[in-house]
Amino acid sequence: MRWAVLAALAIGLLLLALYPLVATGYGIRFMLQLFMWVALAQSWNLISGLTGYVSFGHVAFFGTGAYAGAILVTTHGWHWGPASLAGGVAAVILALIIGYPCLRLKGPYFAIAMLGLNEVMRVLVSYFEGLTGGGSGLSLPTLHASGQIYYAMGAAALAVTGAAHLLITSRVGLRFMTIREDEIAAEAMGINTERYKLYAFLLSAFVPGVVGGFFARDQGYIEPISVFPLLTTITMIVMVLFGGKGTIWGPVLGAVTLFVFQELVWARFLYLHQIFFGAIIVFVVLLMPRGILGVLQERYRLPRTI
Amino acid sequence: MFRKKHDRLTAGWVAVLAFVLGIETWVTPAAAQSPIKIGASLSLTGTYAALGQNQQRGYQLCAKQMNEKGGVLGRKIEFVLYDDQSQPATGVRLYEKLITSDKVDAIMGPYSSAITEAVANVNEKYKMPMVAPMASTTSIFKKGRKFAFMVQSPAEVYLEGLIDMAAKRGLKTVAIINEDTLFPKATVQGTVEIAKKKGLQVVFVEAYPKGNTDFSALMTKIRAANPDVLGAATYFDDAVAITRQMKELNVNPKMYGVTVGGDLPKFYELLGKNAEYVYGASQWEPELPYPGAKEFNESYKKEFPGADLSYHSAGGYGGCQALVEAIKRAGSLDGEKIREAVLKLDFNTVYGGFKVDQDGFQVSHKMVMFQWQEGKKVIVWPDELAAGKARFPAPPWNQR
Structure with missing residues (x-):
């Protein structure tokens, strides 16, 4: 069984790796953005799915990475690869600054603080015009690198999913989940909750920053509202809730299902996809709060570590 | 919650739907006279x-x-x-x-x-x-x-009409103020160049931050510079506030024009008579x-x-x-x-x-300048598109 799963995974990855050889430009762009959503949803899962601290401002890390990466590319002539990694580092630094005080807040207070963070970042980016181009945005030199960015995004999605696997099957992950289930009990058991929450938070900030850098390079143009939209955070959350929060494959399943469905539906029906999206939120929250994988786990006694 | 049977049924429907949508994209007619x-x-x-x-x-x-x-x-x-x-x-x-x-x-x-x-x-x-x-x-x-x-x-030519009309009337000095963001900044850059080309002297240029509401210090400086023409590269709210405070502090150049925002009906609704004689820039108006x-x-x-x-x-x-x-x-x-x-x-x-140049940059499309006259936008520039004559010079604020 275990070998079958591994073999299936390997074949899947091989097919994805070969896909650009046969794909149209649209196919590559579509898959690239799909990988991006998998990476973002999975990152959100690391903090919110595992420790239960709901972040409503995760796009702040994405935007920070996008701007850091874009600035390094345009004004310092960096290659987009290292520039995006630096974007990830910038996001982690931001997470450290903001997480240290904010993770002491509990429940809705943390969620709201994060919501504020995103707005603050957007305003700051608009304000420091000399560096960021302000409201007029930042235009990167023209470069057609969708093929390479496809692999980079894919690697990011794979890496963060691998991290989720490592965490969920390890003691560190158990500590995260203990915090989620009962923080006071976790503390009583000797878990340094502040420290572990911060670890989860930093981990969850890195990949969105990197992916933001890739995104900026792929788009060739970013502006404050295009990389700091609240909608991106909400989409991440819905994807994770839909697939199953706190699981390894839930965020992947949620991102793939919703993104593919959105593409199929919304090309045909203009307003329907918004209704559909709203309906999913309501449906999931009311009927299957643990998402698809959560339901399957309950019903078919699947292992906790999927 | 779904029963097992339902689960399968739903999955089946989704598959059928996906299949139909897929087929539809594959079968594209390839007739010779396809559109x-x-x-x-x-x-x-x-x-x-x-x-x-x-x-x-x-x-x-x-x-x-x-x-x-x-x-x-x-x-x-x-x-x-x-x-x-x-x-x-x-x-x-x-x-x-x-x-x-x-x-x-x-x-x-x-x-x-x-x-x-x-x-x-x-x-x-x-x-x-x-x-x-x-x-x-x-x-x-x-x-x-x-x-x-x-x-x-482009942004650079939004105030071309104002400067051109001023030059034709033999005015000499121009002051320009702008919101400190990209689009208005580009307008100022362009306007300064146009003014130089047309022989007007730019006596005062100053930017104000986005969201500014108090323009009194700026007005005092403009009054000291005493320009014939005042051009303001604005969005909507600042255009209204600047016009109001010009009246309050009695700053009255012979011509005064704004860029964006002046063309909205709301501009006149808010300012009433004080909007009279104000010039505004527009890409297009239905009556052109x-x-x-x-x-x-x-x-x-x-x-x-x-x-x-x-x-x-x-x-x-x-x-x-x-x-x-x-x-x-x-x-x-x-x-x-x-x-x-x-x-x-x-x-x-x-x-x-x-008409575009070799870079694809538009060189033929003209902005028009209108002037608020008795509650209507009357196009006054360029001459070949004008529907009326500019009322010039602007009378003192208390006689509008």
Whole structure:
């Protein structure tokens, strides 16, 4: 069984790796953005799915990475690869600054603080015009690198999913989940909750920053509202809730299902996809709060570590 | 919660649906007389929805009327339109889809400079010409791109009319103030150059931060500089506040004009008599006597009863006219040939002149200047489009 799963995974990855050889430009762009959503949803899962601290401002890390990466590319002539990694580092630094005080807040207070963070970042980016181009945005030199960015995004999605696997099957992950289930009990058991929450938070900030850098390079143009939209955070959350929060494959399943469905539906029906999206939120929250994988786990006694 | 049977049933339906949708995209008729496909994504939902929809109506009306006249190259025109949800990332993906999957023959631009800037990289990659009616940021067209073509006037010429009229009346000095953001800044840069060229002396230039409401210090400085002309590169709120405070502090140059915001009916509603004699800049007004503009206004109202008619609609229509004309002259759907034809175009659309330089930058379309006269916007510049005479000079504030 275990070998079958591994073999299936390997074949899947091989097919994805070969896909650009046969794909149209649209196919590559579509898959690239799909990988991006998998990476973002999975990152959100690391903090919110595992420790239960709901972040409503995760796009702040994405935007920070996008701007850091874009600035390094345009004004310092960096290659987009290292520039995006630096974007990830910038996001982690931001997470450290903001997480240290904010993770002491509990429940809705943390969620709201994060919501504020995103707005603050957007305003700051608009304000420091000399560096960021302000409201007029930042235009990167023209470069057609969708093929390479496809692999980079894919690697990011794979890496963060691998991290989720490592965490969920390890003691560190158990500590995260203990915090989620009962923080006071976790503390009583000797878990340094502040420290572990911060670890989860930093981990969850890195990949969105990197992916933001890739995104900026792929788009060739970013502006404050295009990389700091609240909608991106909400989409991440819905994807994770839909697939199953706190699981390894839930965020992947949620991102793939919703993104593919959105593409199929919304090309045909203009307003329907918004209704559909709203309906999913309501449906999931009311009927299957643990998402698809959560339901399957309950019903078919699947292992906790999927 | 679903029962097992239901689960399977649902999955089955989803599979059928996906299959049907898939089939539909595969089976595309390949007849010889298939229509020429022009692709575009527009902001039909999201932040820019209202404006994007106006632009969409312009595209649709253009296709309909071109087809009534027999189409182009003996074929009908068909628009393939998608909704980019006002998001550049979605726009980029959709333009890839239009070009590589729907295999459109040419494309028109999306709404807004921001989305145009992002998707211009896509059509450039495939050497597919794009006429972009709703982008007026100069830099998009000065990055060495070969396949993006501008339709509107750029920020730099918004106050050209004001300066030109002042020069013709023999005025000597001009002061310029602006909101400290990119678009107004570009306007100031352009205005200073135009003023120098026309022999006016720029005696005062100062920017104020975005969201500023108290202009009294600025007004004192302007009064000290005592210019004949005051140009303000504004958005809406600041245009209203500046006009109000000019009256309060009795700053009264012979001519005073604003850029964006002055053309909205609300500008007059808020200011009343104080808006009289104020000049404003506009890309397009329905009453402009461009060829076909009157018919455009009428058929637009007939085709879309009750729908909003703005420069976005006219720009969409005019841009589409330019593209179709270029295809006609190229006699081909080859990207390079259409590009050559666009570069040679020099004609009038319902939106005004269309002629681009080698970079695709618009050089013919004219901004117009209007003046608020008795509650109406009267176009006073340029002369050949003017509907009335400018009331000059502006009387003291208490006699308006």
